[in-house]
Amino acid sequence: MHYVHESGTMLGASRRVVGFIPRRLLSVRQVHGDGDAEELLRFHKSRGQHILVNPRILDTIVRKSAIKPTDTILEIGPGTGNLTLRLLEAAHKVVAFEIDHRMVQVLEKRVLQRGFINKLRVIERDAMKAPFPRFDLVVANIPYQISSPLMIKLVYGPTPFRSATLLLQKEFARRLMANPGDSGSNRLSVNVKLLADVELVMDVSKRDFLPSPKVDSSVVIIRPKPQVPNVDLREWRAFTMVCFNNRNKTLGASFKNKRRVLELLKISNEYNESSPHEGDDAQDEGEFTSFKEKIIGVLRTGEFEDKRPSKLSFEELLHLLSLFNQSGIYFGHREQLKREDKFDADDE
Template structure:
């Protein structure tokens, strides 16, 4: 049996352990509940750099720049394998970071063009390629991927910064450079939107526009623990293959049409095209001539004129059976058919005052950023 003094000492120790545990739990809760602030990257970076400033090869990764480096060798190997890189291929890699994926691509391809905006990463890329004797196969473009014109390439293989996923995918699939496929590591939620089909809850304008010109295939999921630093989201790899034949449609007209339809993707088309805002916009556009916009007559906006235009649109929707249908459940073929019916009736969704310069990649990516 414990003596009173020993019992008291044991109780004190247990009490201290409990207090210590409660203190640690409170610290963990406070840390996990603190909201992320991009400025923290810089603050934490300063502290870490001061701590490790004498360590050779140390690099601080900025989460605010989307710098999450894929480190799992098995995942890297799988991505390269699924990309079907040929010995004669020129591979475009966007956001290579420190070159983990780049080195594996250099081993398989004839040439790798890496687009990296961070000068620190550029230095690391050159150094690592030289150490492996692969420097002559690597070309680095130190520019913003959305603001530079890509040279010719056969494949795209990349762990792209998630913040530019939409405009970058649009720039690739609607750009002037033909390519065989693009194997991309994306945020999982974005990948699900890209893969969605009519009727899926994730089906959206992005999927509609991309699938007009390309096929999208799911490859695999990637855990957030496979990155450094660890992101807050899970990731997926998808493979995009441009279609050999695409529908004959004016892309600007198509984008404007899908923008109108998918503003409220679950609303019926009849309800969408009865809205006064949409009617006014389309009435004005339908009175314009694409070749002479300055001399075009703008609508007076009278109620009677608007009603006539609305009746015209509703008649087209009813006669074609689209009045009660919802964009979220329509295939591209159905949407293309409806657009052609509108155009044949003189209803247009976009007026181009001058031909789009497809070589102007910066402006092009910007115009596609809301896909």
């Protein structure tokens, strides 16, 4: 197996050396073509450490990002800096989140050698647990395990931005591209696409990374919409969580679930500043039955009972949420949702 570094030359001479090195233990020179050949780094799969080494793909990502000389770029998971160096050439500043201090050391050494150190700010914190500073664009080969929560943090976050160019797992990107009403429509795509447009730029082979991941990737660009529906976003996200809990079931079947009805009854009473009866099983049962009938009544009024959430358009989903709220049925607790940034695999 041959490797390609940033200059595009083949590293065939390293083949015999690689044969004696564990799969995820690679020299810095093997990964990006400079540095000390004896300086070894262990790349951790659990942290999504796969370095993009194909110069053509790196250049395309930067070009498609439409970076202005005045832009501040947010990069998450820069690794050893193959993409970072290109971003620093094009932008005013790069703010990079990297939790692995070993990677930070290599990154800062390379940036210093290229004379860009004053344009780089490295934050050694988990990007999902820290507030983002002001930025204009996001350009990143992100760790795949944070793809879903990162999407929500960006799109629903308080910081406005022009676009986000992201390298994602190919399968994940395809789910993200699904439109409401398509057979592949899912909770992640309807949440992201409510507020942003998503463009597929290109697919990227797993062979373009070191160490090589198990799957291919795709580059997508996310652009926030200038105008979005007038809806309570907290309530919308809680609503889609319920609808897409099992997207292959009809809405009638999903909303007849006893646990689901009890949960919505509690939330709705909380929202309406009332509380269910306590200590009287007959009254409690009566309230439950009445509330369940109200839910089914809403579904039937809008002719949604036999429909599946994956087949509904944005307009239909928004209309259904409006019908529920008008009937005093709510989905989001008044406090922040505990799982608001978490998407399970089945929900994507």
